[in-house]
Amino acid sequence: MRSGFVALAGKPNVGKSSIVNAVVGKKVLIVSDKPQTTRNRINVIHTTSDYQVIFVDTPGIHKPLYRLGEYMVKAAVSALKGVDLVLTVVDAKQGIRKPEEFVFDYVNQSNTKTIGVINKIDLVDGERIKSLEKKMEDGLKNCISIIKTSAVTGEGIKELLDLIVDNLPEGPQYYPEDMVTDRPLSFMASEIVREKIFHLTYEEVPHSVAVIVEEIKERENGVLYIRANIYVDRKSQKGIIIGNKGNMIKKIGQNARQEIEYLVGNKVFLDLHVKVKEKWRDKDFIILNEIGMKDDLRG
Ligand SMILES: Nc1nc2c(ncn2[C@@H]2O[C@H](COP(=O)(O)OP(=O)(O)OP(=O)(O)O)[C@@H](O)[C@H]2O)c(=O)[nH]1
Ligand SMILES: [Mg+2]
Structure with a gap:
C-alpha cells in the first residue's frame, strides 16, 4: 500500500479546497468566491484498496x-x-x-518536494498557461512536475491524483478506510454555517464571522439538534446577519441545515444565535482553534 500526507499551498482563493473536493469526488471542504475562506488546517482522507492519500488543506498564505x-x-x-x-x-x-512568489518562498523553505498545480485553466488560453509553467519551474526549487487543472470542469484532476499516488512512499493506512476527515462533526457543521454566511454576505461581513457549535444531541424523535453561536466583531454586523425581519438568518439556517442533513443522513434542527464579540479577530481569535478540538458530543 502507498500512503502519505499531501499539503496544499497557495494564495487565498486559488482553488485549494475546491481541488481537494474534486479529487475525492465529494464536497468535504467549504469553498467560496471570497479570499480567506479556509481558516484552519483540515485533513481530508481518500482511501482505496491500493493507497491512502491524506490531503492537508490549509488557509491561503497572505500578508495578515x-x-x-x-x-x-x-x-x-x-x-x-x-x-x-x-x-x-x-x-x-x-x-x-509577488503574492505567488511569497508562497513559493515558503514552499522552497520547507524543503518538501512539490507538484506545481495551475488551476482554473477553464478561464484562460494555452499561451498563458505555457508562460505560467515556465515561471513555476523557475520559482519552485523542488518541483517534480507541473499539472494543469480545473476543479470546476474536472480537467486534469484524475492526472493529478495519479501523479500524487505515484509519488507517495509505501506506508501504512493511517486512518480507518471510512474516515473522510480528521475533524469532528461539530467542526464540519460550524464550517457549513460559515460557508453559507460567506455565500450570502459581502465585504467585511463574512470575514468578521466565526461560528462555534455549542451543542449537538440526538433527540428522542430522531432529530439531530445542533445549537451554534455566530460571532460577529461589531454590533452593526449583528443586524446584517439577522437581516430584515430575520430573513438573512433564516436563509443561512435553511441552506446550512439542508447540507448538514445530507452530511449526517438525518433530520436536523439547527438553532442559530448571533452574538457580538468586539474585535475577536485580534483578541479572541483563538476561539477558532478550539472548535476543532471540542468534543464531538454525538460521539
Ligand atoms: N472557474 C474556476 N473556478 C474555480 C476553480 N477552482 C476553484 N474555483 C473557484 O474559485 C473560488 C475559490 O475556491 P476555493 O476552493 O475556496 O479557494 P481556496 O484556495 O481554498 O481559498 P482560501 O480557502 O480562501 O485560501 C471559488 O469560487 C471556486 O468555485 C476552477 O478550476 N475554475
Ligand atoms: Mg480553502
Missing part, C-alpha cells in the same frame, strides 16, 4: 492584517513541513506575481 490572519498563515506554513508532498497551487487567471 489581524492576529487571526497571522494564525492562519502560521497554520498553513507549518503544514508544509513533515508532509510527503506539497501541491503548490496558482490561479491561471491571476498569474504569478
Whole structure:
C-alpha cells in the first residue's frame, strides 16, 4: 500500500479546497468566491484498496492584517513541513506575481518536494498557461512536475491524483478506510454555517464571522439538534446577519441545515444565535482553534 500526507499551498482563493473536493469526488471542504475562506488546517482522507492519500488543506498564505490572519498563515506554513508532498497551487487567471512568489518562498523553505498545480485553466488560453509553467519551474526549487487543472470542469484532476499516488512512499493506512476527515462533526457543521454566511454576505461581513457549535444531541424523535453561536466583531454586523425581519438568518439556517442533513443522513434542527464579540479577530481569535478540538458530543 502507498500512503502519505499531501499539503496544499497557495494564495487565498486559488482553488485549494475546491481541488481537494474534486479529487475525492465529494464536497468535504467549504469553498467560496471570497479570499480567506479556509481558516484552519483540515485533513481530508481518500482511501482505496491500493493507497491512502491524506490531503492537508490549509488557509491561503497572505500578508495578515489581524492576529487571526497571522494564525492562519502560521497554520498553513507549518503544514508544509513533515508532509510527503506539497501541491503548490496558482490561479491561471491571476498569474504569478509577488503574492505567488511569497508562497513559493515558503514552499522552497520547507524543503518538501512539490507538484506545481495551475488551476482554473477553464478561464484562460494555452499561451498563458505555457508562460505560467515556465515561471513555476523557475520559482519552485523542488518541483517534480507541473499539472494543469480545473476543479470546476474536472480537467486534469484524475492526472493529478495519479501523479500524487505515484509519488507517495509505501506506508501504512493511517486512518480507518471510512474516515473522510480528521475533524469532528461539530467542526464540519460550524464550517457549513460559515460557508453559507460567506455565500450570502459581502465585504467585511463574512470575514468578521466565526461560528462555534455549542451543542449537538440526538433527540428522542430522531432529530439531530445542533445549537451554534455566530460571532460577529461589531454590533452593526449583528443586524446584517439577522437581516430584515430575520430573513438573512433564516436563509443561512435553511441552506446550512439542508447540507448538514445530507452530511449526517438525518433530520436536523439547527438553532442559530448571533452574538457580538468586539474585535475577536485580534483578541479572541483563538476561539477558532478550539472548535476543532471540542468534543464531538454525538460521539
Ligand atoms: N472557474 C474556476 N473556478 C474555480 C476553480 N477552482 C476553484 N474555483 C473557484 O474559485 C473560488 C475559490 O475556491 P476555493 O476552493 O475556496 O479557494 P481556496 O484556495 O481554498 O481559498 P482560501 O480557502 O480562501 O485560501 C471559488 O469560487 C471556486 O468555485 C476552477 O478550476 N475554475
Ligand atoms: Mg480553502
